[in-house]
Amino acid sequence: MxxxxxxxxxxxxxxxxxxxxxxxxxxxxxxxxxxxxxxxxxxxxxxxxxxxxxxxxxxxxxxxxxxxxxxxxxxxxxxxxxxxxxxxxxxxxxxxxxxxxxxxxxxxxxxxxxxxxxxxxxDAVAGTKARIVDTRKTTPGLRALEKYAVRCGGGVNHRFGLDDAILIKDNHVAACGSVGEAVRRAKAFAGHLTKVEVEVDSLAQLDEALAEAPDVIMLDNFGLGDLAEAVRRTAGRIPLEASGGVNLDTVRAIAETGVDVISVGALTHSVxxxxxxxxxx
The missing domain is CATH 3.90.1170.20 (Quinolinate phosphoribosyl transferase, N-terminal domain)
Incomplete structure (x- = not known):
């Protein structure tokens, strides 16, 4: 139910x-x-x-x-x-x-x-450990309803807004100067119940993020080989989220790399x- x-x-x-x-x-x-x-x-x-x-x-x-x-x-x-x-x-x-x-x-x-x-x-990722999650790419004013619909379909909700989790994206990293500096600032700011996720776009940035131990790492537009390597390097220490280039033709292969979460903007922005x-x- x-x-x-x-x-x-x-x-x-x-x-x-x-x-x-x-x-x-x-x-x-x-x-x-x-x-x-x-x-x-x-x-x-x-x-x-x-x-x-x-x-x-x-x-x-x-x-x-x-x-x-x-x-x-x-x-x-x-x-x-x-x-x-x-x-x-x-x-x-x-x-x-x-x-x-x-x-x-x-x-x-x-x-x-x-x-x-x-x-x-x-259904496409059944049998893997990956969970399908939504994004904030929702219709203005309808976010609560659309995220509810994702749950009705068996998916899981990402953050609801800017105020319920810290998600460091590429522009935040650019403003801070590096992935490591951005994560350090975020962890110093966050309350004890606030999670910190950081987006990385290369294996080098992944290594930098791992050194700072955020709560979640988002792998943005990684190829399948790099996704598998990221899973190997992380070794289960931190949940990994795959994002970018996800559709029904690619999602199974992405899930089989071993990532924990796959975020899909199309669930709400292109349905x-x-x-x-x-x-x-």
């Missing part, structure tokens, strides 16, 4: 999306065509196979416009479904349901797309939606 996000976190995102769609006058199509007291029953259904995430987004979108609506989830977030699978059954005021439809589908489709792609990466629709019944 995936621990769900609290409604308190999701609701402001859903409200903002509804407000964007409803505009100044509300859903004038529904107002024009449908009596105010009409009711409608419908089913959210997957048009293609995938892994579901974001059911709460559809539920909350509907509840915002019809607090008395009935929403029955038929699957759980993180569950793989076949094309045609019914995901949730709803019964609500017809105007409210049709006005909330697109907001719910937009969010659930995107999150399910992320979960589906993440599951493909996780397609899972096709989900709403069908009246």
């Amino acid at each position: 995936i621990e769900p996000l609290p409604d308190l976190l999701i609701a402001p995102i859903v409200r903002a999306a509804l407000a964007e769609d409803l505009g100044r006058a509300g859903d004038i199509t529904a107002q024009a065509c449908i009596p105010a007291d009409a009711r409608l029953a419908a089913v959210f259904a997957a048009r293609k196979p995938g892994v579901i995430a974001g059911l709460a987004c559809a539920r909350l979108a509907l509840a915002e416009l019809d607090p008395d609506a009935r929403f029955e989830a038929l699957v759980a977030d993180g569950e793989a479904v076949a094309a045609g699978a019914a995901l949730a059954r709803v019964d609500a005021n017809a105007r409210a349901l049709l006005s909330a439809e697109r907001t719910g589908l937009n969010l659930m489709g995107r999150l399910s797309g992320i979960a589906t792609l993440t599951r493909a990466y996780v 397609g939606v899972l096709d989900i629709g709403l069908d009246a019944i």
Whole structure:
């Protein structure tokens, strides 16, 4: 079971999306065509196979416009479904349901797309010790939801923001003068619960980083041979994260070098939606 996000976190995102769609006058199509007291029953259904995430987004979108609506989830977030699978059954005021439809589908489709792609990466490295993690390359305002979707797909979250871990990148190193100096400054600054990760782009920088014992070392755009050599030199002393050049064609070979973590920006920055629709019944 995936621990769900609290409604308190999701609701402001859903409200903002509804407000964007409803505009100044509300859903004038529904107002024009449908009596105010009409009711409608419908089913959210997957048009293609995938892994579901974001059911709460559809539920909350509907509840915002019809607090008395009935929403029955038929699957759980993180569950793989076949094309045609019914995901949730709803019964609500017809105007409210049709006005909330697109907001719910937009969010659930995107999150399910992320979960589906993440599951493909996780399956691709099955049997190795490597874990698939996301990045901060998320849609502004949707980070918590998108990182939740990664968890629904079986992935693991990297840091959520600039404030929850120290990650020294190449420009930080340039500003400090060297990998070693950057790590020393970071360790002196960090609280006892704050981890320090440093990005290196060569085996020489790896050796420099190892001498300073950061919590994690990121191997940026290393070839397979250098990844394997980095694993050999590190000998399990410090977790290694591979980053750059990762796709579904390369991820298995990267995992087989022995790295601990593989970060994949594409999980959130280049994902397609899972096709989900709403069908009246």
